[in-house]
Amino acid sequence: MSNPAPRPDGQGGQAVPDGGGRGFLGKIGARMAPPRPEAAPSIHTREALLLLRNYEESGQGWFWSTDAEGRLTYITQYVAEQMGRTAAALIGASFSDLFLPVDSHGERQRTLPFLLTKQSKFDELPLRSAFEGDRWWAVSGRPHFDGGGRFTGYRGSGTDITQQRQSAEDASRLAMYDSLTGLANRFNISKKLDTTLAAFSQQHRSCAIMLLDLDRFKQVNDTLGHPAGDALLKQVAERLLKIVGDKEMVSRLGGDEFQILLPDVEDRGKLGDMAADIIASLSQPYSVEGSRCIIGASVGVAISPFDGMTSDDLVRNADLALYAAKGNGRGRFRFYSSDLHQSAEDRRALEEDLRDALARGEMELSYQPVVNAKTDTVTGMEALVRWTHPERGPISPSLFIPIAEETNLIWALGEWVLRKATEDAAAWPGQMRVAVNVSPIQFANAELPKIVTHALAASGLPPEQLELEITESVFLGDSAETSHMFKALKAIGVRLALDDFGTGYSSLGYLQSAPFDKIKIDQSFVRGATEPGSRNGAIIAAIVALAEALEMETTAEGIESLDQLDLIRKLNVSHVQGYVYSKPVSNGELLGHAESGSWTIKPTGPARQRNDRFQMFRKVGAIHDNHRYAVVMRNLSATGAFIEGIQDVPLGTQFVIDFGEGQLVTATVRRSKQHQQGIQFETPLVSDGNGGLCTRHRVSPYLIAAAAQQSGGLSLPMFTTTSDWTGK
Incomplete structure (x- = not known):
C-alpha cells in the first residue's frame, strides 16, 4: 500500500494500517515532510518511513505516543512482544503502567507519572519494565500541542539499557x-x-x-x-x-x-x-x-x-x-x-624487655605435680616458665608467650626451657617424668629433634623421662612434615602428650597415626562437670574410653575441688593435675618433698566446685540513699563479691555497685561483720572474654546525662534496680 501525501500544513497525517502497530510512522513521516511541491515530499516521506521502520525492526530503539490522558496510541510491536503483549492489546493502556514505580527499585528521580502530569519533556529516563523484572529501558518523551496550543499527548522513543544497567550494577557491586x-x-x-x-x-x-x-x-x-x-x-x-x-x-x-x-x-x-x-x-x-x-x-x-x-x-x-x-x-x-590503651603501651614495652629477659636471668621454671589418681603419688611434673620483671614483678605467661611467638623469640625461649627442665629433672630422685610444652612454631622447626637430643645428652636425663606436650594445632595441614617430625621425636625415645584435647580442633583421624602416649583433658571439660545437667562427664568418659582403646594414659587438668576429683576417679582418668593436689612449686621445693625418692600428696580443697573467685584489691563505688561510698573489693565472682569500707551495714541493705565506665549492678548485703560485707548481685556478671567479669549491661551516656539534668548533679542514685538503667 502506498503512503499518502502529507497535508499541506504539515500537522499530523494518516496512520498506515499495516497491522503491525506501525501507524505512528505515518504520523512521523507526515510531520517530517516539507511543504509542496508534492513530488519531492512524497519521496522523502517514503524513505523516512522505511528508515524508521528498519530502525524499529533492528531492535535498537522503539517509539511510542499517548493521548492527552496518557493512554497509548502507538507502541513499537517488538517492544510490546518483549512485554508479552501485542501492540494492539496495549493501545489504550496507561503508558505509566508499563513500568515499575520508582520506589520499587530505589531510584531517586522524578517519577514518570509526575513528568507526564506536568507535561514536561524528559530524556533517557531509566525505567524498569513491569512485565520483566530484569529489563530496563531509557525512555525519552516530548509533549505535543495542536495549532491552538492545546496539549494532545506525548510522542517519544526508548532504547534497551538492560546490559548497560547490569554492567553498572556489576561495577557498583565490585565497589561495594x-x-x-x-x-x-x-x-x-x-x-x-x-x-x-x-x-x-x-x-x-x-x-x-x-x-x-x-x-x-x-x-x-x-x-x-x-x-x-x-x-x-x-x-x-x-x-x-x-x-x-x-x-x-x-x-x-x-x-x-x-x-x-x-x-x-x-x-x-x-x-x-x-x-x-x-x-x-x-x-x-x-x-x-x-x-x-x-x-x-x-x-x-x-x-x-x-x-x-x-x-x-x-x-x-x-x-x-x-x-x-x-x-x-x-x-x-x-x-x-x-585501660586497654595503657595495656597496649605496656605490651609494646614488654616486647622490648622480653628480648633481654633470658640474658638477664629473669626467667625461671616452676613445676606442677602430675599425680596418679588412684594412689595420690606424684609421677611427673609439668615445667611452667615464669618471668619476673625487674620493675613490674611477675608477668603472666598468657601475656608474654604470645609476644614471644609474634616476635620470633619463642624458639630461643623454648630451647632454654627444654635445657633447663631436663637439667633439673636429671637431679630428681626416683624416675619422675618432666613434661615440657612445645609450641606449634617450635614443632614446625626441623631443628627440634636435634635440640631435644642435645638437651638430653647434656643433662643425662633418660629419653623416656621427657614428655613433650603438643597441641592439636600442629595438625594444621596434615602435612608430610608433621608425620616426619613425629617419627623423628619418637626415634629419640621421648614420650608425646596431646595437650588441651577437645578444645575446638578435635579429630579422631590423627590419633590413628600420631604416636601419642597420653591425652590431656582440657580443664574446660572439668569445670562444670559436677553441676546437674552437665554433659561434660559423658565427654570425659568418652575420651578415657578412647585413650584406653589406644593404650594411652589420660591426665585431667585444672582439678580444684574434691567433688571434681571424685568424679574424675569414677571415670577412670589415670592422672590428675590441679590445685586440689598442689600449685606449681620451685625446683627447690620439689626436691624437698621428694627427697625420699617419692612424693605422695593428700588432696585438699573445697568440697564442691564453686564459681570462680578473683582475688583483687579494687576500688569501686557503693551507692545507697543518695550517698556514694568508696569501698575496696577484695574478691569477685559472677554472683557476688566481698567488699570492705562501710561500718556495720544491716543485712538486706541494697547498694548499687559502680565498677566504672557505666558498669552498675544492684547488690544485696548477705553477710556483714564490722567494716566487711559479702554482697550478692541481682544480675550475675558475664565473662569479659579475658578471664575476668563484667556487667551484662551498661548505663547509656544518654541516660546518665538525662539523669544528671533531673537530679542537678549526682545521677546514679536515681536508679534503684538494674531494669531502671538498662530498660530491660
Missing part, C-alpha cells in the same frame, strides 16, 4: 562488595556504620561492632598456597553468615580481617556468647583442596555509645580490643575498656 567472599567490603561497611551511628545518636540507640582476625591463616597460605587460602576464606564467610544471619552486616575488610555490624545490641552477655560461637565455629577443621586445615579466630568488641560515638572511635577501640585478645593467647574475645 568483596569479589572473593561476596560480603560487604571495607568501604561498604564503613559507609553503613557512619549512617547507622548518625541515626542512632539522634534516637539514643546502641550499636556494636566486632572485629575479628584469623589465627594461623598465614600458615595455610605458606603451606598450601594462596588458592587454598582463598578457598578457606570463602568457607569462613559462610560460617560467619550462619551465625550472624544478615549478609549485609558481615564484611571482609581485606586479608583475613572481618567486621560485623550489630545494630541495637549492647548486651555483653549476648555479644560474648556470639563471639564465643564465632571462635568455636571458625576453629573447627576445614577441608580445602583435599587437605585438612585448622585455624582459629580472635575477636574484639566495641559498643556505641559507651565505647565511642563516631565510627572512627568505635573501630579504633574494637581494634584495640582485638589486639588485646590476640595478645592474651588468641582464640578468645575481648570487650573494649579504657
Whole structure:
C-alpha cells in the first residue's frame, strides 16, 4: 500500500494500517515532510518511513505516543512482544503502567507519572519494565500541542539499557562488595556504620561492632598456597553468615580481617556468647583442596555509645580490643575498656624487655605435680616458665608467650626451657617424668629433634623421662612434615602428650597415626562437670574410653575441688593435675618433698566446685540513699563479691555497685561483720572474654546525662534496680 501525501500544513497525517502497530510512522513521516511541491515530499516521506521502520525492526530503539490522558496510541510491536503483549492489546493502556514505580527499585528521580502530569519533556529516563523484572529501558518523551496550543499527548522513543544497567550494577557491586567472599567490603561497611551511628545518636540507640582476625591463616597460605587460602576464606564467610544471619552486616575488610555490624545490641552477655560461637565455629577443621586445615579466630568488641560515638572511635577501640585478645593467647574475645590503651603501651614495652629477659636471668621454671589418681603419688611434673620483671614483678605467661611467638623469640625461649627442665629433672630422685610444652612454631622447626637430643645428652636425663606436650594445632595441614617430625621425636625415645584435647580442633583421624602416649583433658571439660545437667562427664568418659582403646594414659587438668576429683576417679582418668593436689612449686621445693625418692600428696580443697573467685584489691563505688561510698573489693565472682569500707551495714541493705565506665549492678548485703560485707548481685556478671567479669549491661551516656539534668548533679542514685538503667 502506498503512503499518502502529507497535508499541506504539515500537522499530523494518516496512520498506515499495516497491522503491525506501525501507524505512528505515518504520523512521523507526515510531520517530517516539507511543504509542496508534492513530488519531492512524497519521496522523502517514503524513505523516512522505511528508515524508521528498519530502525524499529533492528531492535535498537522503539517509539511510542499517548493521548492527552496518557493512554497509548502507538507502541513499537517488538517492544510490546518483549512485554508479552501485542501492540494492539496495549493501545489504550496507561503508558505509566508499563513500568515499575520508582520506589520499587530505589531510584531517586522524578517519577514518570509526575513528568507526564506536568507535561514536561524528559530524556533517557531509566525505567524498569513491569512485565520483566530484569529489563530496563531509557525512555525519552516530548509533549505535543495542536495549532491552538492545546496539549494532545506525548510522542517519544526508548532504547534497551538492560546490559548497560547490569554492567553498572556489576561495577557498583565490585565497589561495594568483596569479589572473593561476596560480603560487604571495607568501604561498604564503613559507609553503613557512619549512617547507622548518625541515626542512632539522634534516637539514643546502641550499636556494636566486632572485629575479628584469623589465627594461623598465614600458615595455610605458606603451606598450601594462596588458592587454598582463598578457598578457606570463602568457607569462613559462610560460617560467619550462619551465625550472624544478615549478609549485609558481615564484611571482609581485606586479608583475613572481618567486621560485623550489630545494630541495637549492647548486651555483653549476648555479644560474648556470639563471639564465643564465632571462635568455636571458625576453629573447627576445614577441608580445602583435599587437605585438612585448622585455624582459629580472635575477636574484639566495641559498643556505641559507651565505647565511642563516631565510627572512627568505635573501630579504633574494637581494634584495640582485638589486639588485646590476640595478645592474651588468641582464640578468645575481648570487650573494649579504657585501660586497654595503657595495656597496649605496656605490651609494646614488654616486647622490648622480653628480648633481654633470658640474658638477664629473669626467667625461671616452676613445676606442677602430675599425680596418679588412684594412689595420690606424684609421677611427673609439668615445667611452667615464669618471668619476673625487674620493675613490674611477675608477668603472666598468657601475656608474654604470645609476644614471644609474634616476635620470633619463642624458639630461643623454648630451647632454654627444654635445657633447663631436663637439667633439673636429671637431679630428681626416683624416675619422675618432666613434661615440657612445645609450641606449634617450635614443632614446625626441623631443628627440634636435634635440640631435644642435645638437651638430653647434656643433662643425662633418660629419653623416656621427657614428655613433650603438643597441641592439636600442629595438625594444621596434615602435612608430610608433621608425620616426619613425629617419627623423628619418637626415634629419640621421648614420650608425646596431646595437650588441651577437645578444645575446638578435635579429630579422631590423627590419633590413628600420631604416636601419642597420653591425652590431656582440657580443664574446660572439668569445670562444670559436677553441676546437674552437665554433659561434660559423658565427654570425659568418652575420651578415657578412647585413650584406653589406644593404650594411652589420660591426665585431667585444672582439678580444684574434691567433688571434681571424685568424679574424675569414677571415670577412670589415670592422672590428675590441679590445685586440689598442689600449685606449681620451685625446683627447690620439689626436691624437698621428694627427697625420699617419692612424693605422695593428700588432696585438699573445697568440697564442691564453686564459681570462680578473683582475688583483687579494687576500688569501686557503693551507692545507697543518695550517698556514694568508696569501698575496696577484695574478691569477685559472677554472683557476688566481698567488699570492705562501710561500718556495720544491716543485712538486706541494697547498694548499687559502680565498677566504672557505666558498669552498675544492684547488690544485696548477705553477710556483714564490722567494716566487711559479702554482697550478692541481682544480675550475675558475664565473662569479659579475658578471664575476668563484667556487667551484662551498661548505663547509656544518654541516660546518665538525662539523669544528671533531673537530679542537678549526682545521677546514679536515681536508679534503684538494674531494669531502671538498662530498660530491660
